[in-house]
Amino acid sequence: MPELALLQAAADTAGAYGHFPGIGARAAVWIAAEVHLMFAAFVLGVPMFAVITELIGIVGKDEKYDKLSKEFTRLLVFAYSATALWGGLLLFLITTLYPRFWGHMSQIFSLSMWVYAGLFFIESFTLYLYYYGWDRWKVGRAKWGHWGLGLLLNVWGTIVMLIANSWLTYMMSPPAGVTAETIPSSIPLWDAIANATWMPINIHRLIANAVFGGAIVAAYAAFRFLAAKSDEERAHYDWMGYVGNFIAIATFIVLPFAGYWLGREIYEFNQQMGITMMGGFMSWLWIVQAVLIGVLFLAANYYLWLGMGRIPGAERFRRYTKWMLLLLVICWIVWGTPHTMIANRAELVAMGGSHHPFLNVLGVMSAKNTAVNLMILTTFLSFLMYRRANKRPTVSWAKAGTMAQGALFALAAATVLFYGVYGYFVEAIVRIGFSVYQVAAVLACIIGVTVIDLLLARGAESRGAIRWGQMPERSQYALFVLAVTFTWLMGLMGFARSGIRQHWHVWEVMRDTSVDAATPALGYAANIISTCVLIFLGLVAFIFWLGGLAERGLHKAAGKPAATR
Amino acid sequence: MWKVNLKVLMLTLAIVGFYTMIAHSIPQLESEVPEDLDLGGEVTPDALVAAGERVYNGAGGCVACHGLGARAPNLLTDHAGEGAIGARCGAREAGKDCKAYLWEALTTPGAYVVAGFDNIMPDMRRSLPVDQVWAVIAYLQAQGGEVTVTAADLPAAPSAAASAATGPPRSTTTDPRRLLAENGCLGCHAIDGAGPPIGPSFDGMGARLSAERIRSGILDPNADTAAGFAQFAGVMPATFGDQLSAAQLEAVVRFLAGRR
Numbered sequence: 001m002p003e004l005a006l007l008q009a010a011a012d013t014a015g016a017y018g019h020f021p022g023i024g025a026r027a028a029v030w031i032a033a034e035v036h037l038m039f040a041a042f043v044l045g046v047p048m049f050a051v052i053t054e055l056i057g058i059v060g061k062d063e064k065y066d067k068l069s070k071e072f073t074r075l076l077v078f079a080y081s082a083t084a085l086w087g088g089l090l091l092f093l094i095t096t097l098y099p100r101f102w103g104h105m106s107q108i109f110s111l112s113m114w115v116y117a118g119l120f121f122i123e124s125f126t127l128y129l130y131y132y133g134w135d136r137w138k139v140g141r142a143k144w145g146h147w148g149l150g151l152l153l154n155v156w157g158t159i160v161m162l163i164a165n166s167w168l169t170y171m172m173s174p175p176a177g178v179t180a181e182t183i184p185s186s187i188p189l190w191d192a193i194a195n196a197t198w199m200p201i202n203i204h205r206l207i208a209n210a211v212f213g214g215a216i217v218a219a220y221a222a223f224r225f226l227a228a229k230s231d232e233e234r235a236h237y238d239w240m241g242y243v244g245n246f247i248a249i250a251t252f253i254v255l256p257f258a259g260y261w262l263g264r265e266i267y268e269f270n271q272q273m274g275i276t277m278m279g280g281f282m283s284w285l286w287i288v289q290a291v292l293i294g295v296l297f298l299a300a301n302y303y304l305w306l307g308m309g310r311i312p313g314a315e316r317f318r319r320y321t322k323w324m325l326l327l328l329v330i331c332w333i334v335w336g337t338p339h340t341m342i343a344n345r346a347e348l349v350a351m352g353g354s355h356h357p358f359l360n361v362l363g364v365m366s367a368k369n370t371a372v373n374l375m376i377l378t379t380f381l382s383f384l385m386y387r388r389a390n391k392r393p394t395v396s397w398a399k400a401g402t403m404a405q406g407a408l409f410a411l412a413a414a415t416v417l418f419y420g421v422y423g424y425f426v427e428a429i430v431r432i433g434f435s436v437y438q439v440a441a442v443l444a445c446i447i448g449v450t451v452i453d454l455l456l457a458r459g460a461e462s463r464g465a466i467r468w469g470q471m472p473e474r475s476q477y478a479l480f481v482l483a484v485t486f487t488w489l490m491g492l493m494g495f496a497r498s499g500i501r502q503h504w505h506v507w508e509v510m511r512d513t514s515v516d517a518a519t520p521a522l523g524y525a526a527n528i529i530s531t532c533v534l535i536f537l538g539l540v541a542f543i544f545w546l547g548g549l550a551e552r553g554l555h556k557a558a559g560k561p562a563a564t565r
Numbered sequence: 566m567w568k569v570n571l572k573v574l575m576l577t578l579a580i581v582g583f584y585t586m587i588a589h590s591i592p593q594l595e596s597e598v599p600e601d602l603d604l605g606g607e608v609t610p611d612a613l614v615a616a617g618e619r620v621y622n623g624a625g626g627c628v629a630c631h632g633l634g635a636r637a638p639n640l641l642t643d644h645a646g647e648g649a650i651g652a653r654c655g656a657r658e659a660g661k662d663c664k665a666y667l668w669e670a671l672t673t674p675g676a677y678v679v680a681g682f683d684n685i686m687p688d689m690r691r692s693l694p695v696d697q698v699w700a701v702i703a704y705l706q707a708q709g710g711e712v713t714v715t716a717a718d719l720p721a722a723p724s725a726a727a728s729a730a731t732g733p734p735r736s737t738t739t740d741p742r743r744l745l746a747e748n749g750c751l752g753c754h755a756i757d758g759a760g761p762p763i764g765p766s767f768d769g770m771g772a773r774l775s776a777e778r779i780r781s782g783i784l785d786p787n788a789d790t791a792a793g794f795a796q797f798a799g800v801m802p803a804t805f806g807d808q809l810s811a812a813q814l815e816a817v818v819r820f821l822a823g824r825r
Binding site for chain 2: 184484519526529
């Protein structure tokens with residue numbers, strides 16, 4: 001019997017894996033998958049707000065939004081090719097380097113793979129019609145038809161994403177009853193698709209794509225702003241950068257809630273997997289994540305504060321910014337405090353117990369949830385000040401409305417703090433439930449304050465127009481910081497999602513028996529993530545340059561300088 | 566223009582470098598793969614304890630919960646003043662000695678959940694070979710108690726042990742695909758284009774062999790070796806005549822003969 005077991009193991013491994021020179025099979029597939037995903041997120045995220053800004057342009061009869069939407073879409077045309085190229089590369093790498101795994105997956109998902117490829121064609125043609133038909137279908141009912149194409153583009157893109165998500169979530173959470181002995185072709189397709197983590201990932205990615213698309217578009221605008229040769233051009237790209245950043249930050253604020261849901265579903269699917277993710281060998285990953293998200297909050301607020309410099313009336317809010325900065329930094333430090341770590345016997349003895357005496361206080365979820373919710377509230381307050389800066393409400397209840405807004409902020413902050421402190425005095429299972437109250441308080445505040453603000457703004461007097469373009473250059477570098485950080489964060493979260501499977505291609509169904517079966521440490525992962533980020537941003541820069549070339553060509557043909565918009 | 570390009574490039578490199586540096590400056594923990602430990606028939610209790618310690622701190626992933634004592638009882642130092650696990654395991658459940666209790670705790674953990682904790686532990690046989698589960702038990706016994714796990718507890722081979730330990734009743738199914746899976750046929754024979762090439766592929770077997778030849782090949786596999794598989798001669802067990810009922814054998818034969 002041992003000989004049989006050995007032979008079986010040998011045969012199982014032989015031919016199951018290919019070799020990639022230099023960096024190895026895992027790194028090759030990792031890079032191809034991650035860069036493909038970054039482009040995919042971009043081409044799925046940008047159409048969402050291209051179609052929204054086009055709608056604003058149609059309804060508000062404001063051509064500025066229509067131009068912005070078209071500019072977004074021009075970037076898409078180039079990015080789409082890059083997405084497909086990296087997707088093709090990924091496919092060839094998986095089939096040649098992981099043929100046994102590919103055999104398993106294709107036996108289950110062959111039908112959805114064909115549908116996926118078909119939809120890719122349809123999506124491509126819809127995009128081409130949408131972009132190249134822009135000036136053709138410009139007015140009246142034709143314009144609405146054109147907008148419908150944009151909507152369809154989103155529908156196809158979302159379905160494509162849902163299909164691809166089903167493959168990777170099957171690897172994380174295969175249906176109950178599927179074991180190593182199950183013949184793959186006997187697994188019902190829908191059971192494999194509608195697995196435990198499919199919908200949470202779908203929602204999380206949908207939001208994350210909008211965040212990512214907004215951040216990259218803002219970076220594009222920042223680059224064009226810095227390279228602008230006229231005030232008019234600078235004003236346009238200042239405005240575009242603001243819109244991109246607004247979309248990125250507004251959607252980013254709801255992303256943690258989708259993340260909570262995903263995390264809960266992972267725990268419900270398999271406690272061991274959840275614990276590996278949050279408290280096992282990946283526990284330090286969340287500290288790195290906290291560093292990145294702290295940078296995002298700081299950069300986003302910094303951009304808004306600088307932006308207030310070009311808004312008449314914003315001076316009255318300036319004195320608050322230093323306190324908001326202080327609060328953000330304190331919350332950042334708390335959020336970045338480690339708590340749950342793997343500790344061996346020697347380390348436990350050295351610490352004098354299961355937990356570090358100091359980190360034990362700040363590194364717990366009560367403190368972290370409180371910190372992140374306060375950071376969200378602070379960022380929302382920055383945005384509110386930015387929005388209110390040049391407005392003087394004229395409604396009779398203006399003062400009461402502003403006080404109500406202040407009360408909502410105070411109530412939300414008090415709720416967050418109360419449950420944050422109370423969490424130290426209750427058991428873990430009760431404490432986990434407190435995060436729901438904290439999140440609900442913050443969301444209620446955001447919704448309530450926004451509604452009041454919209455009503456307050458009705459008929460409000462202007463303290464002066466926003467001086468678009470009169471932005472210090474360092475504000476544009478803040479947008480670059482945001483884009484690079486979002487990209488890196490996406491790579492990190494991809495590692496977290498994929499890494500929690502550890503030495504399984506398909507969790508507890510198909511083991512990874514390759515030389516790369518061990519999930520690497522964060523240092524190695526960071527090297528790969530940084531490589532992916534640099535490849536992606538390098539190619540995006542090339543695409544932006546191409547976009548500029550095309551634009552110059554168009555303007556030349558029209559007989560006007562590119563700078564005049 | 567080039568100045569802007571250069572600034573953007575430098576900023577990007579600085580940010581990426583900063584995050585990479587942060588990731589390198591924290592503890593570098595790698596998720597280990599369950600390794601093949603040398604736990605032959607002559608293994609000593611000390612060797613079992615040493616192997617168990619490696620599994621406990623490594624591939625077993627035990628410390629993720631038990632190392633903290635927050636999600637699961639601390640096993641190595643103390644829990645509720647009862648001492649380390651080796652000292653308290655014999656008194657946990659009435660009628661169960663330490664070894665039996667620990668085996669139950671690692672293989673059917675939901676059977677007895679320590680008060681104050683959730684039923685979150687998986688059956689460790691899903692992620693570890695059975696001999697490594699026994700090694701972990703030996704290591705846990707060594708934490709303040711007497712090691713009673715011996716080489717005799719270890720199964721002869723992982724697959725046999727797994728089935729013996731789980732103790733499943735013999736399958737009564739006549740679904741040929743399930744039978745092929747349950748009897749380990751797919752460990753050597755490919756089907757639907759996938760699987761290891763130790764024995765002839767089941768795909769197209771009906772076109773190559775008659776039903777009679779397939780039946781005799783299952784019942785007396787070493788009488789004749791398929792062309793191209795001489796190096797694996799003698800590998801296929803000659804026990805399927807005992808393992809399968811007549812109906813099951815015929816279901817498999819008909820299924821394979823029909824695969825043209």
